[in-house]
Amino acid sequence: MEGEDKGAMRGGKAGAEKGGSDKHSKTSTSANKSAVVNAPARSEPHANREKRKDVGGPDRTGKVAKLIHRDGRNVQNEEDRKARSMVNTGVSGGVPLSKFVDLESYMEPSKYLRLHKLSQVEPEQAHVLRLDIEHQVIQRFEDFEAFFAWFKAHRDDIMQRVKLRPGVIRLLSMTDRDDMMQELLDGDLLKGKSSSKEGVQVSEALWSNVVKWLSSKGEIDRALEMVNQMREANIVPRVRTYLGALTYLSEKAQSQKDLDYIRQIHGTMEELKVDLRDEEDVYHLYFNCCLRVAKAAKANEDLSLQRLALSIFDDLLVNWFFKSNHVPGAKTTDILRERVEIDPDHTWEVTDDVVVDADSGKCGCCSETLASIEPSPEKIEAMLPDLIEYLKTTMHNRMDRDAAIESFDRKINVPYDVLIDAANIAHYKQNFGNRPRWSFVQLQQVLDAIGPDKHKLVVMHRMHTGKRHMTEAGNREAWRKLTQDPSVTICTIESGNDDLFWLLAAMKANVPFVSNDFLRDHVHTLLSSPEYLEWKERHQAYYRMYRLDALSCQNIDLYWPPKFSIRAQATQSCWHLPYRVVDLVDFSENENALPGNIPDDFRWVCFRRASSSSNGKT
Numbered sequence: 001m002e003g004e005d006k007g008a009m010r011g012g013k014a015g016a017e018k019g020g021s022d023k024h025s026k027t028s029t030s031a032n033k034s035a036v037v038n039a040p041a042r043s044e045p046h047a048n049r050e051k052r053k054d055v056g057g058p059d060r061t062g063k064v065a066k067l068i069h070r071d072g073r074n075v076q077n078e079e080d081r082k083a084r085s086m087v088n089t090g091v092s093g094g095v096p097l098s099k100f101v102d103l104e105s106y107m108e109p110s111k112y113l114r115l116h117k118l119s120q121v122e123p124e125q126a127h128v129l130r131l132d133i134e135h136q137v138i139q140r141f142e143d144f145e146a147f148f149a150w151f152k153a154h155r156d157d158i159m160q161r162v163k164l165r166p167g168v169i170r171l172l173s174m175t176d177r178d179d180m181m182q183e184l185l186d187g188d189l190l191k192g193k194s195s196s197k198e199g200v201q202v203s204e205a206l207w208s209n210v211v212k213w214l215s216s217k218g219e220i221d222r223a224l225e226m227v228n229q230m231r232e233a234n235i236v237p238r239v240r241t242y243l244g245a246l247t248y249l250s251e252k253a254q255s256q257k258d259l260d261y262i263r264q265i266h267g268t269m270e271e272l273k274v275d276l277r278d279e280e281d282v283y284h285l286y287f288n289c290c291l292r293v294a295k296a297a298k299a300n301e302d303l304s305l306q307r308l309a310l311s312i313f314d315d316l317l318v319n320w321f322f323k324s325n326h327v328p329g330a331k332t333t334d335i336l337r338e339r340v341e342i343d344p345d346h347t348w349e350v351t352d353d354v355v356v357d358a359d360s361g362k363c364g365c366c367s368e369t370l371a372s373i374e375p376s377p378e379k380i381e382a383m384l385p386d387l388i389e390y391l392k393t394t395m396h397n398r399m400d401r402d403a404a405i406e407s408f409d410r411k412i413n414v415p416y417d418v419l420i421d422a423a424n425i426a427h428y429k430q431n432f433g434n435r436p437r438w439s440f441v442q443l444q445q446v447l448d449a450i451g452p453d454k455h456k457l458v459v460m461h462r463m464h465t466g467k468r469h470m471t472e473a474g475n476r477e478a479w480r481k482l483t484q485d486p487s488v489t490i491c492t493i494e495s496g497n498d499d500l501f502w503l504l505a506a507m508k509a510n511v512p513f514v515s516n517d518f519l520r521d522h523v524h525t526l527l528s529s530p531e532y533l534e535w536k537e538r539h540q541a542y543y544r545m546y547r548l549d550a551l552s553c554q555n556i557d558l559y560w561p562p563k564f565s566i567r568a569q570a571t572q573s574c575w576h577l578p579y580r581v582v583d584l585v586d587f588s589e590n591e592n593a594l595p596g597n598i599p600d601d602f603r604w605v606c607f608r609r610a611s612s613s614s615n616g617k618t
């Protein structure tokens with residue numbers, strides 16, 4: 001069945017191309033378009049291909065026919081005919097559904113199928129389904145004429161369907177029908193469907209769209225009041241809830257009142273713990289708002305307002321520095337350049353292409369030292385119970401999990417400086433056969449490269465110490481050396497995820513770990529929390545092993561986490577923004593690539609507040 005279907009699709013395309021080159025048949029196609037739409041589904045591929053050859057015509061018609069063929073094949077002819085007849089008679093209110101059927105050719109096949117099924121459901125349900133489909137098509141094509149006709153005809157039904165409301169508001173806010181919008185707002189727009197047994201709740205999307213509309217009208221007070229009501233209704237605002245207001249303010253802000261709005265919005269977002277780590281663009285809106293006010297104040301010679309705007313800018317900037325561990329985009333640097341140019345009190349030196357010393361973390365321009373930004377010991381401590389609970393879930397369910405954790409704790413009760421992810425190193429580039437080989441030789445080489453000064457805690461499953469792994473060349477000898485090395489403690493585990501065991505040991509002692517693993521298996525767990533990611537960034541050491549040629553011995557490069565965080569940060573009197581000068585290669589995809597946090601790959605822009613300017617003294 002699948003093959004036949006594919007054949008028909010290929011045939012359809014070829015047929016359409018052929019037809020497209022023939023002007024005569026093209027004309028006949030557009031005249032017969034509705035006939036094509038109404039043709040009963042043909043499941044026999046050859047007949048279909050022939051038919052399309054006859055008809056020819058533009059791709060779109062071919063696509064319609066193809067959709068009918070694909071999705072109509074399971075619908076019996078009689079039902080199919082009924083469905084099509086419903087489609088063509090149109091809906092009450094003068095919006096013929098065939099208007100949308102033209103657009104159908106651009107719809108997903110699954111939606112098309114739903115359209116077919118209209119004939120198989122109760123009239124009540126069919127009406128609801130049809131409203132949904134019409135809604136989707138109108139939304140997709142932003143057809144305002146159809147929208148108004150549709151809305152006028154079915155207003156009560158549409159407003160009963162809570163899930164249609166956000167889309168209605170979205171479209172309405174793109175028109176100038178403020179009167180209609182206001183009328184809806186005065187009505188039950190933001191009230192749930194009380195008649196429903198489930199008590200359907202009005203969605204965040206609907207509230208956000210209303211807030212956005214008010215914001216676009218410059219009614220920021222009302223918009224923020226709406227956010228308050230939203231919170232009273234137990235609906236949590238998201239970043240997008242505020243985007244309209246922030247965009248408006250970033251383009252129109254002039255006064256202290258606008259600064260108050262910014263502070264209010266930022267304060268609420270902080271209170272709600274909205275995740276702004278990846279929202280550099282949102283901060284650009286904040287910054288631009290402050291800059292606009294500062295510039296307007298400067299033009300009006302209102303020095304205190306200018307200072308206020310810039311001090312809010314600076315607070316927001318530092319707030320963002322602490323949130324985002326990303327390397328900022330060039331736009332952020334440009335905004336900062338604008339900011340320092342209108343400083344009434346200080347002159348700034350802005351230096352590009354600055355090198356920060358990898359060992360000391362000292363800026364090559366201002367000599368101030370960049371910091372390592374990482375979770376406090378208290379925060380790390382607070383993460384451990386969740387990690388242990390998660391670790392227990394990975395253990396065999398017949399074992400005593402608490403006892404296993406206690407036993408592990410006893411084993412790691414030695415001083416250690418670094419954790420070793422043995423499996424990651426022993427399997428590195430060992431993917432030759434069905435199962436990756438386990439190389440104690442490699443493990444020993446990496447431990448040697450770390451050196452005898454650091455005490456290394458190696459965590460691995462006990463099964464890897466079995467006889468099976470000792471038959472590989474050199475493994476027995478390497479294993480013997482490992483077990484006799486006084487700077488190595490080997491800790492074997494019986495059951496559970498080994499990554500989580502060594503992670504637990506590394507976090508307990510707050511020491512680095514050597515692994516190229518990104519722990520992607522755990523991406524939807526506590527290991528995707530901002531605190532954990534920040535800790536990992538500051539504690540993961542990477543390695544690379546390679547031979548210069550077939551005969552030479554293995555080279556090992558170790559990349560310890562840099563002494564300082566490679567992220568935008570403020571020092572005593574400067575701001576430092578890194579930018580990448582060596583392209584990042586996806587380390588997880590390419591074993592020869594380098595990790596992302598190598599100081600040599602970055603240069604910095606140093607913004608140095610140099611001296612008081614003459615303006616400030618007046």
Ligand SMILES: [Zn+2]
Nearest residue numbers: 363365366606
């Ligand atoms: Zn500097």
